[in-house]
Amino acid sequence: MALGKDYATQECSIAGALEIVGERWTLLVVRDALYGVRRYNDFLVHLGIPRAVLASRLQALTAEGILEKRRYQESPPRDEYVVTDRGIALWPTLRSLGRWGREHLGEARLRYFRHATCGTELGPYGECATCGTVVPVPDVEMVPGPGLDPDPADPVSRALLKPRRLLEPIDTRHA
């Protein structure tokens, strides 16, 4: 899907965007990256994605400048994938997609998103009604809702049971 031979004739920036992030699993990888997931194994267990597909998606997202591969320890050599500004810019899209899913598929409230500095729940497009501004992604606090499994199997889901800010790295060693 990312080879220019597909949506290339579309003359449309929606089609162009989908060339990059429209493949299966890709937007969920970006979502997890915004939630603070950084390590290969954490993506793996949280998404339930085949290893080969994850490796391919991480590589593609890195090549597109949406994630950045970064060494975080030398011995043993370990890399993490950190979301870039270009990836952070996908937050409004993911936010509106999530809202559509909840409103039109009748899903229970799984997570709330609030303005961390004032506690107001975010509006449809990520804005704070109290402050009258679009909330910067690092100031968005993610709070678990009532529909969430209280005792999930994987350590990433367990870490996400606590309120936390977007982008804040997840440490699965103490979960």
Added chain:
Amino acid sequence: MALGKDYATQECSIAGALEIVGERWTLLVVRDALYGVRRYNDFLVHLGIPRAVLASRLQALTAEGILEKRRYQESPPRDEYVVTDRGIALWPTLRSLGRWGREHLGEARLRYFRHATCGTELGPYGECATCGTVVPVPDVEMVPGPGLDPDPADPVSRALLKPRRLLEPIDTRHA
């Protein structure tokens, strides 16, 4: 992708939404429906999608209540696919995806979206700065930009060269 056996374990409304509209071609079909495309053949020539895939996507979108199949003439029997409120609700998502595509993939201005009643260009989330409101989709005017091919091959693209409102049905017979 739409069988519940894929993203089903995600506990996430983003994953739920992607179950429905995350398949290849699906969001482009919805985009075209918002642009006013209604007929099988118009989707076909405008998207360059294989016939079998288009038939499958139209059926799935109809089953999900995003499009509505409606007979518009009896002899010969002809049906059109009209976007529903649930489909219209995907406009903010498509809008933000398109913005991301233009800003981060360096695409030329292909189309502008304006508030039809006052002429102001839409903000990032489809709001009108002049009126201070989120513009209802039927009041969004789509205007071709400088990057667009001035003489496209297919009649749908030709019809889209004129400024027009979203949802306004495209008539390819006089294009």
Added chain:
DNA sequence: CAACTCGGTTCAATGAATGAACCTAAGGTG
């Protein structure tokens, strides 16, 4: 030294997408 973790790659089997051909029902033209 054995076992384990992390971050992958390789491989066979399955499933989806593709493009061409075909089909049906109706209408238009000569």
Added chain:
DNA sequence: CACCTTAGGTTCATTCATTGAACCGAGTTG
């Protein structure tokens, strides 16, 4: 009437992507 065209599909063989399991190598822990 014979023939061609249009709209809206279906069917089919080929190609391509996804899947899940197995394997691997570097390094670390017991």
